[in-house]
Amino acid sequence: MSIGTVLGQLRAEFPDVTVSKIRFLESEGLVLPGRTPSGYRQFTAADVERLRYVLRAQRDQYLPLKVIKQQLAAADRGESPGPRGVSGHRPQPADDGPRSLTRDELLAATGLTPATLTELEEFGLVKPGDDGTYDPVDAELGMVVRAMARFGIEPRHLRAYRAAADREVGLLEQIVTPLYRQRDTRARDRADQALRELASLSVALHTLLVKMGLRRVTGG
Structure with a gap:
């Protein structure tokens, strides 16, 4: 199925999820969709369940992506139960280390507004590198900040x-x-x-x- 179809299936439970968020999770190695001959992403039902697992772990347990990735890897190796359709061997991408994010990528991955990100920078909670890019940990922090905002908690x-x-x-x-x-x-x-x-x-x-x-x- 296409990324648009996946988005439609996830939106009922995760209304804030976006195409950019799914692409970000893919870039972090949390889901590995196949590709059509023309290069378009092709997701399976197992990929959708994998995404649900990741999004629930973030929303309900506030787990960092690194921990979620470790849990999924253990399920892939058959060492622990994972989300429905995930257990069993699964090809893993080459680990080239964490990939830095541009400002636009960080905003897309977290759902933060530019104004909120600026506030986080002003208060020292997030800091771009010398090249203006952000660490993946900044994205995880941004997701937590956005979740806390639902309760009226602001960057200050x-x-x-x-x-x-x-x-x-x-x-x-x-x-x-x-x-x-x-x-x-x-x-x-x-x-x-x-x-x-x-x-x-x-x-x-x-x-x-x-x-x-x-x-x-x-x-x-």
């Missing part, structure tokens, strides 16, 4: 998140910097591992603290 309200994250990064930097400065070639591997573990623990701690704080709101 997110400065506290940025400040808190910077403080956490500063603490982790103090811990691992001595390891990175060692000349032992294995020290960098230890530093990388320590940083990954600390980052994971920091996220877990932050989540627990928020849950504990919300008990005051819910009375639980």
